[in-house]
Amino acid sequence: MRFRHRAAAGFATLLLPLAGLVGLAGPAQAAETATATYTKASDWGTGFEGKWTVQNTGTTTITAWTVEWDFPSGTSVTSAWDADVTSSGTHWTAKNKSYNGTLAPGASVSFGFNGAGSGSPANCKLNGGSCDGTSVPGDNPPSAPGTPTASDITNTSVKLSWSAATDDKGVKNYDVLRGGAKVATVTSTSYTDTGLTAGTDYSYTVQARDTADQTGPVSGAVAVRTTGGTTPPPTGDTVKLGYFTEWGIYGRNYNVKNLVTSGSAAKITHINYAFGNVTGGKCAIGDSFADYEKSFTADQSVSGAADTWDQPLRGNFNQLRQLKAKYPNLKVLWSFGGWTWSGGFTEAARNPAAFAQSCYDLVEDPRWADVFDGIDIDWEYPNACGLSCDSSGRDAFKNLMSALRAKFGANYLVTAATTADGSSGGKIDATDYAGAAQYVDWYNVMTYDFFGAWAAQGPTAPHSPLTSYSGIPTAGFTTADAMAKYKAQGVPAKKLLIGIGFYGRGWTGVTQDAPGGTATGAAAGTYEQGIEDYKVLKTSCPATGTVAGTAYAKCGSNWWSYDTPATIGTKMAWAKTQGLGGAFFWEFSGDTGNGELVSAINSGLS
Template identity: 90%
Template sequence: MRFRHRAAAGFATLLLPLAGLTGLADPAQAAPDSSAASATYTKASDWGTGFEGRWTVKNTGTTAISSWTVEWDFPSGTSVTSAWDADVTSSGLHWTAKNKSYNGSLAPGASVTFGFNGAGTGSPANCKLNGGGCDGTTVPGDAAPSAPGTPTASGVTDTSVKLAWPAATDDKGVKNYDVLRDGAKVATVTTTSYTDTGLTAGTDYSYTVQARDTADQTGPASGAVAVRTTGGGTNPPPTGDKVKLGYFTEWGIYGRNYNVKNLVTSGSAARITHINYAFGNVTNGRCAIGDSYADYDKAFTADQSVSGVADTWDQPLRGNFNQLRQLKAKYPHIKVLWSFGGWTWSGGFGQAAADPAAFAQSCYNLVEDPRWADVFDGIDIDWEYPNACGLSCDTSGAAAYRNLMQALRAKFGTGNLVTAATTADGSAGGKIDAADYAGAAQYVNWYNVMTYDFFGAWAAQGPTAPHSPLTSYSGIPTAGFTTADAMAKFKAKGVPASKLLIGIGFYGRGWTGVTQDAPGGTATGPAAGTYEQGIEDYKVLKTSCPATGTVAGTAYAKCGGNWWSYDTPATIAGKMAWARNQGLGGAFFWEFSGDTGNGELVNAISNGLS
């Protein structure tokens, strides 16, 4: 798994004029511009009878903004048909967009983008932001409350839990708090605690809290706390029909000390539907074992084992395969696929494409080996990249990929899963254009579109940029390198949205020698990382360099001379909402060990898709 790409067009930014400002103070009498903000509009695409529009709200002041509302007028015949990353409503020709719970807070200099699909040909007019001007010259009105502190849970029983949280702040005073369970309001209280009752035993819940001030303005949601009620067994299958897939790396059991059992202790096993075991090798045109010791030989101690029983010297199967077998016994809803290739081992696919049937037969023989056939439910192919360049360059032709996937489906049949990790390079003439992904789609259950690693410190001098942008933004280093463009290109080629999974990286990409807080700064090289320069796990970054802003749906932070971008539970919530809006088949992530010990990123994906 490595970097991806895609295509956009050069869009002019339209700064809408100040209009319709009534009841505002004269500029000469206005308060100091400590909480100013601006809103800009771009038309991202136009297909004659409709278009995609995008608004970017930026905090141009010196204090944080806790919420935002953008208003505008459309001419008759123009309307919003769908929207993402904002709640959009209308009254006649007047339209209003309010922030979601996860993107209302903006630090100084930070920005957020929301989008919509429109019908008609008109353009917005009479823009207002928080009741003031959209050009950043008018101070927004009374600020909404801050986010309360993340709740803590205590007294958990089969049917109830007690929640408590640090108070929110507001310039006019906090009136009450809304308690949200799995995103839906369950209570409004005037204190900073609440006991939720009537719950189901052995069930996972997620709680957040929002404050409301005396002007009835609602602030952003707090961080989420995951709660599992007692009783009810150990294996509730995930709700919904979306794929929730995580990669488990065979080498993670070494330096990272991350075992299959960690999926249980973190709570992640109850929240996923599929695991990709990475990686099997591809050599001499055939599927091969990646690491025999890790795969089926290593003896796990009782405290390392899913079952709590130590491996013995003479048992038929040990290693990760046996641990995955134990995991499936405990969580039978989980399906496991063996993933072959990856960045390092993709060089063998070119030879495999010369004889697809022989390759498929070798893979089938290995996956269905009687020693571990019950462990795997199918095969995943991670070819980086067909008829294009990754670690090495492939020249097998545009049809090779389709032929390979056709042979795999023919061999594995309809009773097994056949999936593939793909590039996210949606740029004009980029990697998506290099191979027949549309032709191959009929043979796969889904594509894991690697919508991360678009930008990183392999460009040592920068510019700094989010490695997993959801959408384009002003100043993006390469047009087409975003999730939205990649998905749009796949769909335009005829790949069904239901066969596309959005990808999330459980790590950040970073530079050092950076002086600029906002994206687009220069650098001197990669920031230091635990295992590799320029990359660090989310579980480390969340405390060592907490996020200070968002751009294109991804968080970023500058700490000293280091600049990092990574996804947080809040940005994942936004991406999952976007994925649902686009009709995607679900989400996947690379990889489990980058998450916190309580699986907060997995939880964000699961909650966002359920």
């Protein structure tokens, strides 16, 4: 993928002078103490900004914290950051986020909120004890229960059993979670879930509660498929894959549920979730808020049920889990790197085994292990230049993919997004893609972004030409040239997917209708200069011609090139004659509300 933009997630905290310290503090660990201190950071009459600081004043690490307090009637929390804040009447409760619950001795953490009214907190408790550190409840959260096992599976029910959790004060009960949502609370270590749908995939985890109602970590997940059902098995092995961007839920307001409402989920075989970061030689979370923290409302959710504050998994990961339950044959891969984060692969290539281990540990995190069926590597570009330049050597990519396959094994998908530079001595020639092909299931060959308004003066050219044409600015910059070069290197045609961009690239200051005209710069785009979604261009600048299998249009002084359902049909037919493994596209949110480009790919490959 050539263009990658990430929206900032989460909430911003105002850095204002501290005022009005109110000392309130308390304990959080057996035989240890902790304090919670409240500060009113600012006050604007009708509202204020409050801040709590939790400090571990003991000698044992704290693994979780909960701060509770009472506000007088008329005072409330309107928004919060770095904690999950809920209320029951005038009683308020704040629990740590997944990333800030652990406090070493002497360490502290703060969370803040905006409030309405003028009251101050009272009756503070920290993990059930006094907030001033004078009383020690000595109550740790419970441990994780054992991963459930499934038995007595029928069309509509399954029995789950698990080994007990432990707790210093005793376990009170267990929450049974189906797809991350609580379906039951039981006192025993078994539960039979009923009312299920025949022939459907489900995922279960369990979470313990202690006598103080503290919840511990979630168990590992068990996947269950009920018997019966009429869901047909996948037909053939043709891949129809789309990228879903983690940041699309922000400005674009494109959620996983849109894959259902557009009809696209029923017409694809795979989703690449973009992107995980590559940093410090390891795979890492890209955007924790979007990935697993954001709460979706009922109308935004695939299941139609709103997320709750104490749900063990939220965000896009939980929505993808719900999507897979609805479409059991759909596979999801986690894509790492991309244009912005490809610089991290240089360090990763120095120790491929350590990199592969980090990726496996992240993909198989018990909180979302059932969501992902494989890993996709988007290195732009090995032993060549993209946003930055890499000089790891011709074998670096092969060594990395070999390590990933060795770690993930045969039951996981291992794929990669790769260059489409078919020029002589270009990026395909810089890397041993044929040698790496034995370790991958397929390559997503990025057969788009060949030309664009980074060449501000032109010449205008289609950004995703299928074949060459008279006047093409750079020889070898076509889909056909790229695929021919891969196959000549020894990459099997079945491991090559043709790429489709669900967007156009354009120039302004253009006077010539046909390709090859001069320009003065990039045409205006909704999110970035020189780029616009198909769903916008379809009506704002309808196609007026085709060249090299791609549509183009001139509207006023703007000139755009993009794929339409008709040109996609041409490209899919060509892909079948070449024996390619299928197609992929970047990315879902560029399509129309009824998914007409996805439909064109599906129809063209059927």
